[in-house]
Amino acid sequence: MIIKEYQVKKLFKKEGIPLLKGQVAYMPHEAEQVAEAIGGSAWVVKAQVSADGRSSAHFANQKESGPTGICWANSPQMVAALSEQMLGHRLMTNDTPDGHIVQRVYVEEACFGQAEYRLSLRVNFLTQQLSLSVYTAGNIMRQYELPEYKLTTERINTIVSHLRLSGKKAKEMKDLLRHLMNLFQQYQAVAVEFDPVWETEKGLVVLDGRIIFNDDALFRVPELKALRELEAGQERQMIARRHQFRYTKFNGNIACLVNGIGLSQATVDLIHQNGGRVACLLDVGTEPSRDAVARALKLALSDPGVDGVFVNIFGGVTRCDIIVQGLLSAAGEILAGLPIVVRMDGTNANIGRRLLFESRLPFTVVKGMGEGIKEIIRQVKGVS
Template sequence: MKLHEYQAKDLLEATGVRVLKGAVASDPAGIEAAIATLSPGGPWVVKAQVHAGGRGKAGGVKLAKTREDLREKARAILGMTLVSNQTGPQGVKVRKILLVEACDIAHEIYVSILMDRKEGRPLVVASAEGGMEIEELAATHPEKILKEHLDPLAGMQPHQARDLAYRLAPGEAPDSPVPAALAELLMGLSRAFFKYDASLVEVNPLIITPSKDVIALDAKVALEDNALFRHPELEALRDVAEENPKEVKAAEAGLNYIALDGNIGCLVNGAGLAMATMDLIKLHGGAPNNFLDVGGGANKDTMLAAFKLLLGDPQVKGILVNIFGGIVRCDLVAQGVIDAAKEVSLAVPMVVRLEGTNAEQGRALLATSGLPITPAAGFNEATLKIVEAVRGK
């Protein structure tokens, strides 16, 4: 689950990370209220609160020097459609903005904590050259990226934080408060990573001011969905307005669904087979509309919900059902298909491939149902048939 910057800052502050919180606004009255809470002397920064990155280059972050300027820029960014390299060409609407005091910067640092799959341990990735895109830096100057693994049982140790701090802020005088403050901030990020079951904690930039303050100027936190059961209070931070409406609807019905931009609706059991089905459609020149895994416990209700979702989507010009029954019985799937097709009229071609447990009974049910369903014997044949059926539509 992705969080907004202002939410991430709240969570980080609670684990001892120094942040500049500012004030959030989601309407014009909110802008006035937010301005009233800020220090009277500028400058300030207006920051779009969207889940996509690349906000700065897309015009979603602006500096304001006077109060009038601040008000004007806040009003301009709130409600704008932000198109960045991470949003796709359609962009995302800015529904919330963060107003915050601007800061003088002497030095910018990058730091993140994420799970290293290969090692099976959390990893700190950091660089003394913050501010820019880390992927770019990793590609051009890999030697400038510092990496430090954390023990999942012990968390970050103070000596690891100190070592990172001295490497990230070299050249500080022996009596400078910066290394200790930076180490403490890193410890706070580690505490946040473990406390919230985060999949990512990222600060870019983490800044050192001319007066030697160390502050997390930006913050990005993503929470691991599988661990949210341990943090019911964090569920309230979910912003469904930032998610794809079709996916939100599917999640409510208990379906594992991801919207894509093609025209062949896919209904499959199992995540791997669902991906492979999309791949085969593409290999044969078609375009999948979605990833949909109905899972091992597919029953009539989930099938009905799945069909309603696909048939209610004007982009869908044909449907491919690909079921390899292991735990799932194909006769029950077939009955689900028949019931659903009767309830929501089947106006597009549908190809059904059933294999595995009770496949023959399932095929017989479909054959005698009187519905315009094309049966297919194999995985390959099924995708060829649906691609052919929707061609030119």
């Protein structure tokens, strides 16, 4: 789970991290009032979306010369005008082809100083350890592995001496490093970053940052669930989460309902390699309930972009008969007429296939994954 800047800053503020003055706004006039309340002579207006690269991203409805996701303003009226151009519009960031609709802006006092550091503490999936990266001006990086899952005083002193800091600045850096580790442990994060940290007349200030949460650890920090917002265009992901399956969106027209991540990705590969295009991947995992399977199928069939569904199940702990019971309980939607091709092997596959046959619903049951891929691609061509 990734949250937005204004939410991250709330958590940073609670931790006592030095930040600039700022506040979230939902309407242009509100943004103007925020700017006036903050005071000063310049402000920054920042589109609140959960994506990186906002300062170089443009809005879908505007020219290249128009505003980007982060803009400078030198009057409260300009803050309002920029907010007007952002709110309700689609910011085209690189992470998704659809971009993100901006529902809020964050208005912050402008900062005069220099970008100095970037601190990043994350689970490193390559080394299978915790690693801390410290970037200095010019994007020079030094990486520290933390196998003990701790950031000791000794380690902090080493980092600060590598940065050649002393006096007040050294103390501020030590505090920032401790805050970084506190946040990481407290929220069981995948990554916490202070990016960038600026040197200002008031000392080191964190201008922006991100926290990536581990979905599997959210039960330990229930207060984070409240930060999960319903975003325009993200409704399907929300439904999937609620019913405990994984939903990944692609750009094509074939929905794939599969058990397990390995088989899921192999299925996506095969569809692409055979000239098909995947609309979405519904990974129901190892031990799905009937309800999860039913919800997943309904989600696929209710998507206007989907022209057909390929169900690819290899049962181990997963029981094929349970999968079929789930599929059949979405029967009302199945009658809507989109092709559904089912491949099913492994635990209780014979019972599953028999149940499908007896239902007299228009499933196409195939033998093997390769045949299933060819069949769904053929049937979908007939639809569109």
